[in-house]
Amino acid sequence: MIASILAGVVRLFTGVQARWAECRPETTQRVYFANHTSHMDFLVLWSALPTDVRLMTRPVAAADYWRKGRMRRYLASRVFNAVLIERENITRANNPVVQLVEVLKGGDSIIIFPEGGRTTEPEIRPFKSGLYHIAKAVPTVELIPVFLDNASRVLPKGEFLPIPFLCSATFGHPMRLDAGESRDSFLARAHMSIKAMAG
Amino acid sequence: MMSLFHVSTQIAELGGCIGLVLVLASMVGLALKSRLKSVEGEELASNFNSRVKAWWAMVLIFFLAVAFGRYGAVILFALVSFLALREYVTLTPTSPADHRALFWSFFVITPLQYILVALGNYGMEIIFIPVYAYLFVPIRNVLAGDCNDFLARSAKIQWGLMICVYFVSYAPALFQFHKPFHNDVGAGLLCFLICVAEISDVLQYVFGKSFGRRKIAPVVSPNKTVEGFACGVAGAVVVGMALYWITPFKPWQAALMALAIALMGFFGGLVMSAIKRDRGVKDFGASIPGHGGILDRIDSLCFAAPIFFHLTRFFFFNPHQPG
Numbered sequence: 001m002i003a004s005i006l007a008g009v010v011r012l013f014t015g016v017q018a019r020w021a022e023c024r025p026e027t028t029q030r031v032y033f034a035n036h037t038s039h040m041d042f043l044v045l046w047s048a049l050p051t052d053v054r055l056m057t058r059p060v061a062a063a064d065y066w067r068k069g070r071m072r073r074y075l076a077s078r079v080f081n082a083v084l085i086e087r088e089n090i091t092r093a094n095n096p097v098v099q100l101v102e103v104l105k106g107g108d109s110i111i112i113f114p115e116g117g118r119t120t121e122p123e124i125r126p127f128k129s130g131l132y133h134i135a136k137a138v139p140t141v142e143l144i145p146v147f148l149d150n151a152s153r154v155l156p157k158g159e160f161l162p163i164p165f166l167c168s169a170t171f172g173h174p175m176r177l178d179a180g181e182s183r184d185s186f187l188a189r190a191h192m193s194i195k196a197m198a199g
Numbered sequence: 200m201m202s203l204f205h206v207s208t209q210i211a212e213l214g215g216c217i218g219l220v221l222v223l224a225s226m227v228g229l230a231l232k233s234r235l236k237s238v239e240g241e242e243l244a245s246n247f248n249s250r251v252k253a254w255w256a257m258v259l260i261f262f263l264a265v266a267f268g269r270y271g272a273v274i275l276f277a278l279v280s281f282l283a284l285r286e287y288v289t290l291t292p293t294s295p296a297d298h299r300a301l302f303w304s305f306f307v308i309t310p311l312q313y314i315l316v317a318l319g320n321y322g323m324e325i326i327f328i329p330v331y332a333y334l335f336v337p338i339r340n341v342l343a344g345d346c347n348d349f350l351a352r353s354a355k356i357q358w359g360l361m362i363c364v365y366f367v368s369y370a371p372a373l374f375q376f377h378k379p380f381h382n383d384v385g386a387g388l389l390c391f392l393i394c395v396a397e398i399s400d401v402l403q404y405v406f407g408k409s410f411g412r413r414k415i416a417p418v419v420s421p422n423k424t425v426e427g428f429a430c431g432v433a434g435a436v437v438v439g440m441a442l443y444w445i446t447p448f449k450p451w452q453a454a455l456m457a458l459a460i461a462l463m464g465f466f467g468g469l470v471m472s473a474i475k476r477d478r479g480v481k482d483f484g485a486s487i488p489g490h491g492g493i494l495d496r497i498d499s500l501c502f503a504a505p506i507f508f509h510l511t512r513f514f515f516f517n518p519h520q521p522g
Contacts, residue, residue, distance in 0.1 A: 017485070120295075156298055159295075163288070163305060164281075164285045165285065166285060166286065166484065
């Protein structure tokens with residue numbers, strides 16, 4: 001309920017356009033991976049999904065940020081149903097890849113930002129290897145590249161008041177890890193798929 | 200609660216006339232859909248029908264707002280300004296250093312301008328953006344401490360405020376004109392402005408498409424033709440003259456006013472085309488099916504509204520020349 005209202009508000013504010021360029025909005029299990037420039041990114045992507053797809057899609061977010069304060073904890077657990085992962089002090093017990101693979105085995109879709117953090121440059125940074133490990137551990141899941149445009153202008157890094165720029169989320173061709181494909185060539189291919197949509 | 204809706208009989212009659220035109224257009228649309236079976240024909244029919252449907256929505260929203268009188272019009276055009284400014288800044292390259300100035304533009308300057316219009320404070324509403332906001336934008340930008348493209352960055356925001364907010368706010372400002380023993384002078388003037396500007400746009404498009412040959416501005420707007428321009432403006436003058444009864448004008452005065460609106464509207468469309476062409480896009484957005492964005496629909500209004508307001512004020516409601 002609150003999630004739908006929030007998604008509606010974000011859609012109104014950013015006028016977000018979902019461009020399903022090379023795949024359909026379906027409730028098949030997917031990993032959406034996107035470029036990351038702003039706190040708005042996952043909100044924009046999450047709001048652009050149709051309700052039934054959104055309900056089964058969990059954003060992956062940094063535990064150190066979203067566990068601070070009651071409001072953030074409430075939003076992360078109740079509204080976004082986020083999967084909180086550690087960014088530092090990673091041990092065998094809290095390995096994010098293991099955590100995400102478990103979520104996927106539970107049947108949900110996830111939203112991840114493989115650059116590992118927000119960038120301020122227009123260039124998309126090289127991807128961390130998490131995407132590869134997920135693709136290898138759960139080979140049945142569809143990997144959907146998503147290019148987010150303008151979200152960084154809504155809320156640039158370091159600002160806290162948003163401006164209503166019109167945003168768009170472009171959904172690319174579903175991809176999978178090819179048999180025998182190396183980590184580096186897979187990550188390069190995933191990187192290219194978003195870069196190609198950025199034009 | 201005596202009269203929440205202030206609709207004079209004249210405005211109601213005008214609404215009826217426009218309703219009839221739209222009913223006719225919808226019937227033509229249905230006929231096109233059933234007659235034209237070729238691929239291009241079906242495309243033409245569906246384009247025509249989505250435009251007519253959008254016109255229905257725009258006309259209903261407009262008359263609903265006008266029915267609530269001055270404040271209805273202020274709220275409607277404030278929303279239009281907000282959406283237009285959003286389309287404008289989305290297409291205009293801005294730097295992260297402009298963030299705060301843009302935030303002020305959207306959430307402080309725009310609402311304040313419309314509050315001034317609602318209060319009817321002529322002295323302040325007329326200078327608030329050209330003086331106060333104009334100076335505020337570079338001041339806020341210089342405090343952000345980024346000198347790159349400073350002049351261009353500030354000018355882009357100043358232009359956005361003028362085009363999308365200031366000029367558009369002249370439309371609801373028409374409600375400030377009053378005449379003794381006449382209700383709804385403002386509503387009549389606003390309806391006159393909108394009808395003439397929009398009909399001029401539609402007629403220029405229709406005439407240009409049907410028998411336009413010579414391009415009037417081949418570089419800026421290849422679709423505009425001399426024939427479309429001439430016939431569209433002439434048609435708008437005829438319509439404006441026919442609408443004199445909703446205004447304080449005599450028929451010949453209404454015709455001249457309509458001419459001013461149609462000419463300014465044409466140049467408004469041309470200037471906005473040049474901006475779009477420079478940015479490499481065809482439309483400012485996709486919010487109105489068949490029409491592009493809000494800014495594509497109101498480009499002629501942006502240029503026509505301030506001129507119409509000041510001509511009306513100078514010749515008919517000049518406080519220095521009683522009469």
